[in-house]
Amino acid sequence: AQKITQTQPGMFVQEKEAVTLDCTYDTSDPSYGLFWYKQPSSGEMIFLIYQGSYDQQNATEGRYSLNFQKARKSANLVISASQLGDSAMYFCAMRELNYGQNFVFGPGTRLSVLP
């Protein structure tokens, strides 16, 4: 079974609008971390935001926020005031602290910001 599901292969958003990228995950480990990364066409993976499973509040980093719904096992990324430079692949990833140390990545969502 897929541990990380990103159901949107591609998304379009108008510049300056907000967009939500979906991520659901599957784990029985009570201790885990959730991450979002951005991968522009140049190829580097850029860390955006982190949410720990015990964090009480949703994470925010500038224009990025994470809508963490633990009971539903979802960790959607919200990008506010989209910019043309936000066009990229976005990957959701999870690390289970008790069931191995490595990251598991989702298949990604390609976001295109329209002028």
Add this chain to the structure above:
Amino acid sequence: GAGVSQSPRYKVAKRGQDVALRCDPISGHVSLFWYQQALGQGPEFLTYFQNEAQLDKSGLPSDRFFAERPEGSVSTLKIQRTQQEDSAVYLCASSLRNSGRKETQYFGPGTRLLVL
């Protein structure tokens, strides 16, 4: 440097050739990870080091793949007798620690390997 560096950035190999990919993690980072990313897909875990110890190599696809980190800093991923299916981007990442916010992995630019 401030970030993770990888070399070479691009490598073209003939089928059957051996290749070595290098990763310089962020100074002081304990953990180092290697990933393989096929075109249009998310990265897939290959192997993980904590300092010089290779704690998990469950993702290495065959015994042709070998990784080392002898002094706990620079790491090398070696692929012997390359095959066309080895063509991918190989990403290296490092993290400060193994738990909490310190587990955030920072990635290098990757090595794009093409096997002809």
